[in-house]
Amino acid sequence: MSVRKFTSQQFDEFVSAMLKTGRPVIAPQAKDDRFAFGPLSSPADLRLDYDVTILPPKKYVLPQVEPLLEFEVFGPYQSVYEGKPMILLGVHPYDLAAILQTDELFRQGYYDKHYMDRRKQITIIALDVVRPSINVFASSMGTATISKGYDILLTVLKDGSILADAATDKGQELLRLAGASAPASEADLKARKAVWDYNAAGLNKHVLLCKPSFLPKLLEQHYNHPVWEEKARLCYSCGSCNMVCPTCYCFDVQDQVDWNLKNGQRARCWDGCLLEHFAVVAGNHNFRKERSARFRHRLYRKGKYVPAKIGGEIACVGCGRCITACTAKIANPVDVYNRLIQDTQLG
Amino acid sequence: MCECCNGQTDIYLPQMATITKRKMLTDTEVYMHLEMDCGQDLAYQPGQFVEVSLAGIGEAPISISSSPTQKGLELVVRNVGSLTRAIHKLQPGDKLGIRGPYGATYPIEEAKGRNLVFICGGIGLVPQRSFIRYALDHRGNYGKIIVLIGTKTYSMRLFCDEIALWHKRTDMKVLETIDEAHEQWHGNVGVVTTLIPKIENELAGSLVLVCGPPIMYKFVLISLADAHVSKENIYVNLERRMKCGVGKCGHCQINDKYVCQDGPVFRFSELALVPEAI
Numbered sequence: 001m002s003v004r005k006f007t008s009q010q011f012d013e014f015v016s017a018m019l020k021t022g023r024p025v026i027a028p029q030a031k032d033d034r035f036a037f038g039p040l041s042s043p044a045d046l047r048l049d050y051d052v053t054i055l056p057p058k059k060y061v062l063p064q065v066e067p068l069l070e071f072e073v074f075g076p077y078q079s080v081y082e083g084k085p086m087i088l089l090g091v092h093p094y095d096l097a098a099i100l101q102t103d104e105l106f107r108q109g110y111y112d113k114h115y116m117d118r119r120k121q122i123t124i125i126a127l128d129v130v131r132p133s134i135n136v137f138a139s140s141m142g143t144a145t146i147s148k149g150y151d152i153l154l155t156v157l158k159d160g161s162i163l164a165d166a167a168t169d170k171g172q173e174l175l176r177l178a179g180a181s182a183p184a185s186e187a188d189l190k191a192r193k194a195v196w197d198y199n200a201a202g203l204n205k206h207v208l209l210c211k212p213s214f215l216p217k218l219l220e221q222h223y224n225h226p227v228w229e230e231k232a233r234l235c236y237s238c239g240s241c242n243m244v245c246p247t248c249y250c251f252d253v254q255d256q257v258d259w260n261l262k263n264g265q266r267a268r269c270w271d272g273c274l275l276e277h278f279a280v281v282a283g284n285h286n287f288r289k290e291r292s293a294r295f296r297h298r299l300y301r302k303g304k305y306v307p308a309k310i311g312g313e314i315a316c317v318g319c320g321r322c323i324t325a326c327t328a329k330i331a332n333p334v335d336v337y338n339r340l341i342q343d344t345q346l347g
Numbered sequence: 348m349c350e351c352c353n354g355q356t357d358i359y360l361p362q363m364a365t366i367t368k369r370k371m372l373t374d375t376e377v378y379m380h381l382e383m384d385c386g387q388d389l390a391y392q393p394g395q396f397v398e399v400s401l402a403g404i405g406e407a408p409i410s411i412s413s414s415p416t417q418k419g420l421e422l423v424v425r426n427v428g429s430l431t432r433a434i435h436k437l438q439p440g441d442k443l444g445i446r447g448p449y450g451a452t453y454p455i456e457e458a459k460g461r462n463l464v465f466i467c468g469g470i471g472l473v474p475q476r477s478f479i480r481y482a483l484d485h486r487g488n489y490g491k492i493i494v495l496i497g498t499k500t501y502s503m504r505l506f507c508d509e510i511a512l513w514h515k516r517t518d519m520k521v522l523e524t525i526d527e528a529h530e531q532w533h534g535n536v537g538v539v540t541t542l543i544p545k546i547e548n549e550l551a552g553s554l555v556l557v558c559g560p561p562i563m564y565k566f567v568l569i570s571l572a573d574a575h576v577s578k579e580n581i582y583v584n585l586e587r588r589m590k591c592g593v594g595k596c597g598h599c600q601i602n603d604k605y606v607c608q609d610g611p612v613f614r615f616s617e618l619a620l621v622p623e624a625i
Contacts, residue, residue, distance in 0.1 A: 069360060075442075078360075079360050109608070249595075251596050252590060252596070254405065264402065273600075283427050285561060287601070288623070
């Protein structure tokens with residue numbers, strides 16, 4: 001499929017056309033001095049130059065609270081599917097890599113129809129990073145650029161023009177809504193390649209000292225390393241690292257009863273393995289009581305456990321959000337992994 | 348999942364079941380016999396669990412206590428939280444939501460021809476009973492059946508009538524103990540590990556199946572190691588918070604294992620690299 005080139009004004013017209021379809025367009029916009037994904041109402045609010053959003057676009061794929069069932073109290077249940085067609089615009093490659101991992105986790109084994117039904121209705125317009133965030137390390141994780149999983153990939157060139165590459169029928173169909181645009185020239189594609197080459201190495205504010213594929217092996221050797229206790233001593237068990245993480249997908253399930261005390265909903269909501277009660281069972285026994293055990297569990301999930309479930313891909317995509325969100329400044333995965341690498345070399 | 352519900356595609360949607368019998372076993376444990384409203388039995392195996400729910404209160408994993416050789420489904424629920432408190436109030440004719448069955452089963456095939464030693468602590472008897480009854484219903488398939496039961500106090504003993512019948516059988520051996528002495532109790536007093544020396548000669552080559560509270564495993568497993576029982580011949584049945592039952596929600600994870608999928612029944616040797624297990 002051919003790559004189209006838009007001037008920024010032409011691109012605004014394309015966004016307007018998407019908004020006119022009536023489908024919600026979810027896109028990065030300014031929120032005080034930071035950025036957040038939210039429903040877009042005008043092309044003027046779209047910030048293709050965002051560095052990173054406070055929360056990942058995950059919240060539109062796996063919402064913070066998602067009704068699964070409706071019921072009458074004590075009565076039978078009915079499935080609820082709330083997903084509607086939606087355009088997710090401006091997803092950075094690392095966040096898209098995370099969504100693709102989550103897709104696999106909800107698809108494999110017991111097929112999660114709630115997740116998959118919602119996901120299938122989302123059209124993803126990815127966007128190559130324009131401005132690196134303060135803590136990004138996607139280059140270290142191999143997720144600074146991406147070649148699959150999007151319907152359209154946008155790349156902003158140095159001159160401010162925007163290339164749009166449709167990879168699926170859904171993407172192609174959406175591109176047809178666009179008014180004026182030109183086919184991308186050889187020089188444009190070269191300029192795009194330059195953006196990819198730059199990002200592949202340049203989104204790296206923290207440098208992982210090994211290839212990500214080495215992490216499972218590395219972690220195998222360091223289950224009892226002192227770093228878990230040293231870092232976790234400062235941990236508030238607030239779960240912020242879980243909440244802002246694009247690859248965290250653990251959830252709790254809660255029943256909510258309406259004010260009439262007759263009807264209600266069973267909903268899943270985000271949960272986090274750093275929170276103290278995550279592994280508590282009836283009778284209040286906590287199977288992961290120590291902060292260090294919970295701290296370690298997160299980094300083992302990212303570097304070893306989840307990769308084993310999804311064919312090796314590391315479940316940290318280097319967005320750096322946990323580093324920014326952590327009050328105690330201990331969440332940086334690169335710090336911990338590098339420390340283990342250094343001790344591996346010494347040993 | 349029962350035969351007729353196989354076409355169901357929502358993994359979180361419970362099927363309705365009706366309580367047909369109910370009995371308090373102790374002050375805190377209720378026994379329930381359930382039948383699926385669709386009319387078919389759940390296709391489960393000993394060791395598996397179901398997610399039991401009451402709309403408006405919540406859902407929790409509960410071990411199946413009956414054997415698939417019986418009709419219907421038997422559960423024993425301890426009153427420990429808001430859901431189980433509400434379940435305790437239910438009477439015959441009332442309904443519960445059921446999802447499952449889920450999880451790995453006891454090694455019913457591997458165990459054929461072998462001696463079986465069940466070590467049960469407290470409410471750990473509940474899931475073990477599924478395999479005990481299954482083995483008794485296929486008596487010719489198994490060697491000796493030995494059941495060790497430890498309970499904290501006299502009044503907390505479960506399935507007393509049934510155990511009395513087991514005592515009378517000549518094709519099985521049952522040893523009981525309670526942790527705290529009681530005037531009406533004339534049997535062994537002490538934790539369940541005090542029963543192990545009494546059957547030490549039977550342990551060689553037996554499959555040993557262990558289920559009980561977290562603290563019990565450590566001591567039982569040490570005793571079994573002392574008695575030279577290999578880790579390959581030990582199965583443990585672990586408790587965790589299996590919130591979804593289908594390997595998604597993350598709550599029951601122990602290192603890289605999901606108790607709801609890889610367990611709750613594990614061969615102990617398979618937990619060698621799973622430090623969070625015991």
